[in-house]
Amino acid sequence: MEFTRTSELLPRVLWRESSPSTNAELRELVRERAAAGEPLPDGTLLLTSDQTAGRGRLDRGWVTPPGQSIAASLLVRGAGAGLPLSWLPLLVGAAMSSALQSRFGEGMRVGVKWPNDVHVRDEEDAIAGRPGLKLCGILCELLPDGSVIVGTGINLLIPDFELPTGRATSLLAAGADVGGAETVFDPAGNALIDEVLADYVTALRQLLALAAENPAAARARAARNSLTLGTEVRVHLPGDEIVDGRARELASDGSLVVDLPTGGQLTVSAGDVEHLR
Numbered sequence: 001m002e003f004t005r006t007s008e009l010l011p012r013v014l015w016r017e018s019s020p021s022t023n024a025e026l027r028e029l030v031r032e033r034a035a036a037g038e039p040l041p042d043g044t045l046l047l048t049s050d051q052t053a054g055r056g057r058l059d060r061g062w063v064t065p066p067g068q069s070i071a072a073s074l075l076v077r078g079a080g081a082g083l084p085l086s087w088l089p090l091l092v093g094a095a096m097s098s099a100l101q102s103r104f105g106e107g108m109r110v111g112v113k114w115p116n117d118v119h120v121r122d123e124e125d126a127i128a129g130r131p132g133l134k135l136c137g138i139l140c141e142l143l144p145d146g147s148v149i150v151g152t153g154i155n156l157l158i159p160d161f162e163l164p165t166g167r168a169t170s171l172l173a174a175g176a177d178v179g180g181a182e183t184v185f186d187p188a189g190n191a192l193i194d195e196v197l198a199d200y201v202t203a204l205r206q207l208l209a210l211a212a213e214n215p216a217a218a219r220a221r222a223a224r225n226s227l228t229l230g231t232e233v234r235v236h237l238p239g240d241e242i243v244d245g246r247a248r249e250l251a252s253d254g255s256l257v258v259d260l261p262t263g264g265q266l267t268v269s270a271g272d273v274e275h276l277r
Protein backbone atom coordinates (compact mmCIF):
# COMPACT_ATOMS: atom_id res chain seq x y z
CA MET A 1 0.00 0.00 0.00
CA GLU A 2 1.25 3.49 -0.85
CA PHE A 3 -0.02 6.66 0.68
CA THR A 4 1.72 9.33 -1.37
CA ARG A 5 -0.42 12.35 -0.45
CA THR A 6 -0.85 11.40 3.20
CA SER A 7 2.88 10.66 3.62
CA GLU A 8 3.73 14.14 2.34
CA LEU A 9 1.66 15.62 5.17
CA LEU A 10 2.74 13.45 8.08
CA PRO A 11 6.10 12.47 9.60
CA ARG A 12 5.24 8.75 9.73
CA VAL A 13 2.54 6.53 8.22
CA LEU A 14 2.57 2.98 9.58
CA TRP A 15 0.50 0.47 7.58
CA ARG A 16 -0.30 -2.84 9.29
CA GLU A 17 -1.61 -5.90 7.42
CA SER A 18 -3.67 -6.52 10.54
CA SER A 19 -3.98 -4.99 14.02
CA PRO A 20 -6.14 -5.89 17.03
CA SER A 21 -6.85 -2.17 17.54
CA THR A 22 -4.96 0.71 15.92
CA ASN A 23 -5.69 2.88 18.98
CA ALA A 24 -4.28 0.23 21.35
CA GLU A 25 -1.28 -0.49 19.11
CA LEU A 26 -0.39 3.20 18.70
CA ARG A 27 -0.81 3.76 22.46
CA GLU A 28 1.65 0.94 23.15
CA LEU A 29 4.09 2.30 20.57
CA VAL A 30 3.93 5.79 22.14
CA ARG A 31 4.75 4.23 25.53
CA GLU A 32 7.62 2.10 24.20
CA ARG A 33 9.20 4.94 22.24
CA ALA A 34 8.91 7.37 25.17
CA ALA A 35 10.60 4.79 27.44
CA ALA A 36 13.40 4.43 24.87
CA GLY A 37 13.90 8.22 24.87
CA GLU A 38 12.75 8.58 21.24
CA PRO A 39 9.22 9.97 21.47
CA LEU A 40 6.94 9.36 18.50
CA PRO A 41 6.34 12.61 16.60
CA ASP A 42 3.06 14.49 16.49
CA GLY A 43 1.16 13.30 13.43
CA THR A 44 2.23 9.65 13.51
CA LEU A 45 -0.53 7.66 11.78
CA LEU A 46 -1.09 3.93 12.22
CA LEU A 47 -3.63 2.22 10.00
CA THR A 48 -5.01 -1.11 8.85
CA SER A 49 -7.85 -2.52 6.86
CA ASP A 50 -8.05 -5.59 9.10
CA GLN A 51 -8.71 -4.52 12.68
CA THR A 52 -9.68 -7.60 14.66
CA ALA A 53 -10.66 -6.28 18.10
CA GLY A 54 -11.58 -2.61 17.57
CA ARG A 55 -13.30 -0.71 20.35
CA GLY A 56 -15.82 2.11 20.22
CA ARG A 57 -17.29 4.49 22.72
CA LEU A 58 -18.56 2.92 25.96
CA ASP A 59 -16.25 -0.04 25.17
CA ARG A 60 -18.54 -1.31 22.42
CA GLY A 61 -17.07 -3.39 19.62
CA TRP A 62 -16.13 -1.81 16.29
CA VAL A 63 -16.26 -3.92 13.13
CA THR A 64 -13.75 -3.33 10.30
CA PRO A 65 -14.55 -5.76 7.48
CA PRO A 66 -11.12 -6.49 5.91
CA GLY A 67 -10.60 -4.86 2.53
CA GLN A 68 -13.78 -2.82 2.89
CA SER A 69 -13.00 -0.24 5.51
CA ILE A 70 -10.17 1.39 7.34
CA ALA A 71 -9.12 1.88 10.96
CA ALA A 72 -6.73 4.79 11.44
CA SER A 73 -5.19 6.25 14.59
CA LEU A 74 -3.42 9.59 14.59
CA LEU A 75 -1.14 10.85 17.38
CA VAL A 76 -2.02 14.47 18.16
CA ARG A 77 0.20 16.48 20.50
CA GLY A 78 -0.68 19.93 21.85
CA ALA A 79 -4.33 19.80 20.77
CA GLY A 80 -5.66 21.71 23.81
CA ALA A 81 -4.57 25.15 22.55
CA GLY A 82 -7.53 27.54 22.40
CA LEU A 83 -10.32 25.10 23.22
CA PRO A 84 -10.65 22.46 25.95
CA LEU A 85 -9.74 18.93 24.81
CA SER A 86 -13.40 17.95 25.19
CA TRP A 87 -13.90 19.71 21.81
CA LEU A 88 -11.46 17.46 20.01
CA PRO A 89 -13.93 14.72 18.94
CA LEU A 90 -16.20 17.42 17.49
CA LEU A 91 -13.33 19.04 15.58
CA VAL A 92 -12.19 15.62 14.33
CA GLY A 93 -15.77 14.94 13.25
CA ALA A 94 -15.94 18.26 11.42
CA ALA A 95 -12.62 17.52 9.67
CA MET A 96 -13.73 14.02 8.64
CA SER A 97 -17.08 15.41 7.48
CA SER A 98 -15.41 17.82 5.08
CA ALA A 99 -13.11 15.05 3.79
CA LEU A 100 -16.10 12.78 3.06
CA GLN A 101 -18.62 15.44 1.95
CA SER A 102 -16.70 16.12 -1.27
CA ARG A 103 -17.42 12.56 -2.45
CA PHE A 104 -21.20 12.98 -2.32
CA GLY A 105 -23.55 14.58 -4.78
CA GLU A 106 -26.21 17.17 -4.08
CA GLY A 107 -28.80 16.39 -1.44
CA MET A 108 -26.50 14.29 0.75
CA ARG A 109 -25.08 16.06 3.79
CA VAL A 110 -22.22 14.70 5.89
CA GLY A 111 -21.96 15.98 9.45
CA VAL A 112 -21.46 15.09 13.08
CA LYS A 113 -24.00 13.24 15.13
CA TRP A 114 -23.05 14.51 18.56
CA PRO A 115 -20.77 13.57 20.22
CA ASN A 116 -18.57 11.33 18.07
CA ASP A 117 -20.11 9.95 14.90
CA VAL A 118 -19.87 11.11 11.32
CA HIS A 119 -23.17 10.49 9.57
CA VAL A 120 -24.58 11.10 6.13
CA ARG A 121 -28.19 12.03 5.64
CA ASP A 122 -30.41 12.51 2.63
CA GLU A 123 -33.08 15.19 2.23
CA GLU A 124 -35.82 12.91 3.56
CA ASP A 125 -33.89 12.34 6.81
CA ALA A 126 -33.11 16.06 7.03
CA ILE A 127 -36.79 17.00 6.75
CA ALA A 128 -37.77 14.38 9.32
CA GLY A 129 -35.02 15.52 11.72
CA ARG A 130 -33.28 12.12 11.59
CA PRO A 131 -29.48 11.95 11.90
CA GLY A 132 -29.06 9.61 8.89
CA LEU A 133 -26.57 6.73 8.83
CA LYS A 134 -23.11 6.28 10.33
CA LEU A 135 -20.10 6.52 7.99
CA CYS A 136 -17.35 6.87 10.56
CA GLY A 137 -16.88 6.43 14.32
CA ILE A 138 -14.39 8.48 16.33
CA LEU A 139 -12.65 7.53 19.56
CA CYS A 140 -10.21 10.00 21.15
CA GLU A 141 -8.06 8.64 23.97
CA LEU A 142 -6.04 10.95 26.22
CA LEU A 143 -2.58 9.65 27.15
CA PRO A 144 -0.79 10.40 30.44
CA ASP A 145 1.63 12.77 28.65
CA GLY A 146 -1.28 14.96 27.45
CA SER A 147 -1.19 13.77 23.85
CA VAL A 148 -4.28 12.23 22.28
CA ILE A 149 -4.78 9.19 20.09
CA VAL A 150 -7.47 10.07 17.60
CA GLY A 151 -9.02 6.86 16.28
CA THR A 152 -11.30 6.85 13.26
CA GLY A 153 -13.10 3.87 11.77
CA ILE A 154 -14.19 4.78 8.24
CA ASN A 155 -16.71 2.63 6.41
CA LEU A 156 -15.47 2.88 2.83
CA LEU A 157 -16.52 -0.02 0.60
CA ILE A 158 -18.85 -2.18 2.72
CA PRO A 159 -21.68 -3.31 0.42
CA ASP A 160 -25.26 -2.74 1.51
CA PHE A 161 -25.91 -6.35 2.50
CA GLU A 162 -22.79 -6.55 4.70
CA LEU A 163 -23.28 -3.42 6.78
CA PRO A 164 -22.67 -4.24 10.47
CA THR A 165 -25.84 -2.60 11.81
CA GLY A 166 -29.05 -1.08 10.47
CA ARG A 167 -27.73 2.37 11.36
CA ALA A 168 -24.42 1.99 9.56
CA THR A 169 -23.57 2.86 5.99
CA SER A 170 -20.42 3.18 3.89
CA LEU A 171 -19.26 5.52 1.14
CA LEU A 172 -20.14 2.78 -1.38
CA ALA A 173 -23.53 1.92 0.13
CA ALA A 174 -24.53 5.59 0.42
CA GLY A 175 -23.75 6.25 -3.25
CA ALA A 176 -20.58 8.34 -2.88
CA ASP A 177 -17.89 8.56 -5.53
CA VAL A 178 -15.37 5.82 -4.66
CA GLY A 179 -13.49 6.08 -7.98
CA GLY A 180 -14.56 2.60 -9.07
CA ALA A 181 -12.84 0.90 -6.11
CA GLU A 182 -14.08 -2.56 -5.10
CA THR A 183 -11.67 -3.28 -2.24
CA VAL A 184 -9.10 -1.11 -0.52
CA PHE A 185 -6.35 -3.27 -2.06
CA ASP A 186 -7.03 -2.47 -5.71
CA PRO A 187 -5.30 0.67 -7.05
CA ALA A 188 -8.50 2.71 -6.91
CA GLY A 189 -9.08 1.57 -3.31
CA ASN A 190 -5.55 2.47 -2.30
CA ALA A 191 -6.02 5.89 -3.89
CA LEU A 192 -9.37 6.30 -2.11
CA ILE A 193 -7.79 5.73 1.32
CA ASP A 194 -4.91 8.06 0.50
CA GLU A 195 -7.22 10.85 -0.66
CA VAL A 196 -9.67 10.53 2.24
CA LEU A 197 -6.87 10.48 4.82
CA ALA A 198 -4.96 13.37 3.23
CA ASP A 199 -8.14 15.50 3.06
CA TYR A 200 -8.98 14.61 6.66
CA VAL A 201 -5.50 15.41 8.00
CA THR A 202 -5.44 18.71 6.08
CA ALA A 203 -8.87 19.72 7.41
CA LEU A 204 -7.99 18.69 10.98
CA ARG A 205 -4.76 20.72 10.93
CA GLN A 206 -6.69 23.77 9.73
CA LEU A 207 -9.33 23.35 12.42
CA LEU A 208 -6.76 22.88 15.21
CA ALA A 209 -4.95 26.01 14.02
CA LEU A 210 -8.29 27.87 13.94
CA ALA A 211 -9.10 26.65 17.47
CA ALA A 212 -5.77 28.02 18.72
CA GLU A 213 -6.17 31.41 17.00
CA ASN A 214 -9.91 31.98 17.12
CA PRO A 215 -11.72 29.51 19.41
CA ALA A 216 -15.13 31.09 18.78
CA ALA A 217 -14.76 30.51 15.03
CA ALA A 218 -13.77 26.86 15.59
CA ARG A 219 -16.80 26.37 17.87
CA ALA A 220 -19.01 27.91 15.20
CA ARG A 221 -17.57 25.49 12.61
CA ALA A 222 -18.35 22.53 14.90
CA ALA A 223 -21.90 23.82 15.41
CA ARG A 224 -22.40 24.31 11.66
CA ASN A 225 -21.27 20.74 11.08
CA SER A 226 -23.68 19.26 13.62
CA LEU A 227 -26.52 17.04 12.47
CA THR A 228 -27.83 16.95 16.05
CA LEU A 229 -28.54 20.62 16.75
CA GLY A 230 -32.21 21.35 16.13
CA THR A 231 -33.28 17.70 16.35
CA GLU A 232 -35.11 15.86 19.12
CA VAL A 233 -33.07 13.93 21.66
CA ARG A 234 -33.86 11.77 24.66
CA VAL A 235 -31.88 12.49 27.84
CA HIS A 236 -31.35 9.81 30.48
CA LEU A 237 -31.22 11.49 33.88
CA PRO A 238 -29.76 9.88 37.00
CA GLY A 239 -32.26 7.52 38.63
CA ASP A 240 -33.69 6.09 35.37
CA GLU A 241 -35.67 9.25 34.59
CA ILE A 242 -36.03 10.11 30.90
CA VAL A 243 -36.81 13.46 29.34
CA ASP A 244 -37.17 14.38 25.65
CA GLY A 245 -36.11 17.76 24.32
CA ARG A 246 -34.58 19.60 21.39
CA ALA A 247 -30.83 19.97 21.00
CA ARG A 248 -30.18 23.72 21.04
CA GLU A 249 -26.44 24.47 21.06
CA LEU A 250 -23.00 23.35 22.10
CA ALA A 251 -21.93 24.55 25.56
CA SER A 252 -18.49 26.06 26.28
CA ASP A 253 -16.97 22.59 26.76
CA GLY A 254 -18.73 20.97 23.79
CA SER A 255 -21.53 19.42 25.88
CA LEU A 256 -25.05 19.54 24.46
CA VAL A 257 -27.60 22.10 25.63
CA VAL A 258 -31.13 20.69 25.34
CA ASP A 259 -34.35 22.76 25.45
CA LEU A 260 -36.99 21.02 27.55
CA PRO A 261 -40.67 21.00 26.52
CA THR A 262 -41.58 22.26 29.99
CA GLY A 263 -39.27 25.27 29.58
CA GLY A 264 -35.70 25.55 30.81
CA GLN A 265 -32.61 23.78 29.58
CA LEU A 266 -30.36 20.88 30.45
CA THR A 267 -26.66 20.61 29.64
CA VAL A 268 -25.75 17.00 29.03
CA SER A 269 -22.62 15.02 28.35
CA ALA A 270 -22.05 12.00 26.13
CA GLY A 271 -23.57 8.78 27.38
CA ASP A 272 -26.74 10.48 28.63
CA VAL A 273 -28.27 11.21 25.25
CA GLU A 274 -29.90 9.19 22.49
CA HIS A 275 -31.29 10.55 19.24
CA LEU A 276 -35.01 10.13 18.65
CA ARG A 277 -36.53 8.97 15.29
Ligand SMILES: Nc1ncnc2c1ncn2[C@@H]1O[C@H](COP(=O)(O)OP(=O)(O)OP(=O)(O)O)[C@@H](O)[C@H]1O
Nearest residue numbers: 056057060061062063064117134155164165167168
Ligand atom coordinates in the same frame (compact mmCIF):
# COMPACT_ATOMS: atom_id res chain seq x y z
N1 LIG B 1 -18.27 -0.31 11.19
C1 LIG B 1 -19.28 0.13 11.94
N2 LIG B 1 -20.07 1.14 11.50
C2 LIG B 1 -21.10 1.60 12.25
N3 LIG B 1 -21.41 1.14 13.48
C3 LIG B 1 -20.65 0.15 13.98
C4 LIG B 1 -19.58 -0.39 13.22
N4 LIG B 1 -18.99 -1.37 13.94
C5 LIG B 1 -19.65 -1.42 15.09
N5 LIG B 1 -20.66 -0.53 15.14
C6 LIG B 1 -21.50 -0.36 16.33
O1 LIG B 1 -22.86 -0.37 16.09
C7 LIG B 1 -23.49 0.14 17.28
C8 LIG B 1 -24.63 1.01 16.93
O2 LIG B 1 -24.10 2.24 16.55
P1 LIG B 1 -25.05 3.51 16.43
O3 LIG B 1 -24.21 4.64 15.98
O4 LIG B 1 -26.23 3.19 15.61
O5 LIG B 1 -25.57 3.69 17.91
P2 LIG B 1 -25.22 4.79 18.95
O6 LIG B 1 -25.89 4.42 20.22
O7 LIG B 1 -25.52 6.12 18.36
O8 LIG B 1 -23.66 4.56 19.10
P3 LIG B 1 -22.53 5.60 19.45
O9 LIG B 1 -22.09 5.25 20.82
O10 LIG B 1 -21.44 5.29 18.47
O11 LIG B 1 -23.08 7.00 19.32
C9 LIG B 1 -22.45 0.90 18.07
O12 LIG B 1 -22.11 0.16 19.19
C10 LIG B 1 -21.30 0.97 17.09
O13 LIG B 1 -20.10 1.04 17.76
Ligand SMILES: O=C(O)CCCC[C@@H]1SC[C@@H]2NC(=O)N[C@@H]21
Nearest residue numbers: 021023054055056057137151153
Ligand atom coordinates in the same frame (compact mmCIF):
# COMPACT_ATOMS: atom_id res chain seq x y z
O1 LIG C 1 -18.47 4.92 17.23
C1 LIG C 1 -17.68 4.69 18.14
O2 LIG C 1 -18.06 4.30 19.25
C2 LIG C 1 -16.22 4.93 17.91
C3 LIG C 1 -15.58 3.90 17.02
C4 LIG C 1 -14.09 4.14 16.85
C5 LIG C 1 -13.41 3.05 16.05
C6 LIG C 1 -11.98 3.41 15.74
S1 LIG C 1 -11.30 2.35 14.50
C7 LIG C 1 -9.70 2.98 14.82
C8 LIG C 1 -9.58 3.08 16.33
N1 LIG C 1 -9.19 1.82 16.93
C9 LIG C 1 -10.13 1.34 17.73
O3 LIG C 1 -10.04 0.27 18.38
N2 LIG C 1 -11.19 2.16 17.76
C10 LIG C 1 -10.99 3.32 16.90
